[in-house]
Amino acid sequence: MRPLIVIGNWKMNGSLASNRDWIKTVARGMESGMPSGRRYAVCPPFPYLPQCAELIKAHSMAFLSLGAQDVSAFGSGAYTGEVAASMLNEVGCTYVIVGHSERRQMHHEVDELVAAKALQVLDNGMTPVICVGETADERNSGRAEEIVCSQIAKQVSVLQDRLADCLIAYEPVWAIGTGKVASAQVAQDMHHAIRQQLAEFNEDVASHVGILYGGSVKPDNAVELFAMPDIDGGLIGGASLNPQDFLAICQA
Numbered sequence: 001m002r003p004l005i006v007i008g009n010w011k012m013n014g015s016l017a018s019n020r021d022w023i024k025t026v027a028r029g030m031e032s033g034m035p036s037g038r039r040y041a042v043c044p045p046f047p048y049l050p051q052c053a054e055l056i057k058a059h060s061m062a063f064l065s066l067g068a069q070d071v072s073a074f075g076s077g078a079y080t081g082e083v084a085a086s087m088l089n090e091v092g093c094t095y096v097i098v099g100h101s102e103r104r105q106m107h108h109e110v111d112e113l114v115a116a117k118a119l120q121v122l123d124n125g126m127t128p129v130i131c132v133g134e135t136a137d138e139r140n141s142g143r144a145e146e147i148v149c150s151q152i153a154k155q156v157s158v159l160q161d162r163l164a165d166c167l168i169a170y171e172p173v174w175a176i177g178t179g180k181v182a183s184a185q186v187a188q189d190m191h192h193a194i195r196q197q198l199a200e201f202n203e204d205v206a207s208h209v210g211i212l213y214g215g216s217v218k219p220d221n222a223v224e225l226f227a228m229p230d231i232d233g234g235l236i237g238g239a240s241l242n243p244q245d246f247l248a249i250c251q252a
């Protein structure tokens with residue numbers, strides 16, 4: 001049985017003061033009871049990771065893990081501006097998002113680089129959250145499954161059995177930050193296609209890998225999405241900035 005995982009991705013939002021309030025509110029909300037067998041995480045911008053790690057510890061929030069939004073594909077060295085996986089591990093990260101569509105689009109990240117980043121994350125004892133997804137044009141031209149499956153195929157070719165220790169996030173680009181959520185059935189169909197493709201490689205890997213949905217998840221659509229058999233949780237952007245909305249999604 002795969003656990004349900006809800007991960008908040010703050011993107012480039014937050015401040016020392018608002019982070020304190022967010023964690024305090026979520027800690028209070030989670031103390032009063034959360035569904036069992038679930039996992040939760042939050043991914044603040046890099047500079048806030050140590051602060052959030054301290055706050056999580058101070059509020060004894062064993063149920064909330066920390067994640068990062070990106071990582072370098074290299075271990076260390078002359079890579080100005082990059083952050084190594086070992087550094088993220090050292091400041092308490094459990095999860096690291098790789099290949100988010102905003103990085104693929106704005107920083108021209110390709111599947112090979114995404115896989116190299118995922119390997120760095122795995123080698124440093126953390127869980128990569130590998131993002132895949134099609135654009136609106138790709139979906140409208142009937143190529144959504146082909147595009148997503150080709151993104152998955154590249155990860156399989158590099159990561160092989162180690163994919164069992166990864167999470168995949170299906171994030172249709174047209175649904176990110178637009179309010180246009182994929183219907184639960186559209187999301188389920190793609191998650192099923194991803195799992196089928198993984199099963200062709202290795203059935204054990206396919207049954208273990210958590211596949212999260214991301215793209216305009218809100219408290220009012222999370223219940224239906226999370227009820228789908230191949231949807232194992234969510235990667236939440238905008239709605240994770242509001243601690244009450246994040247809590248409501250975690251409880252969905």
Ligand SMILES: O=C[C@H](O)COP(=O)(O)O
Nearest residue numbers: 009176177215216237238
């Ligand atoms: O990482 C999160 C996704 O990009 C979804 O963002 P969103 O919930 O604001 O649509």
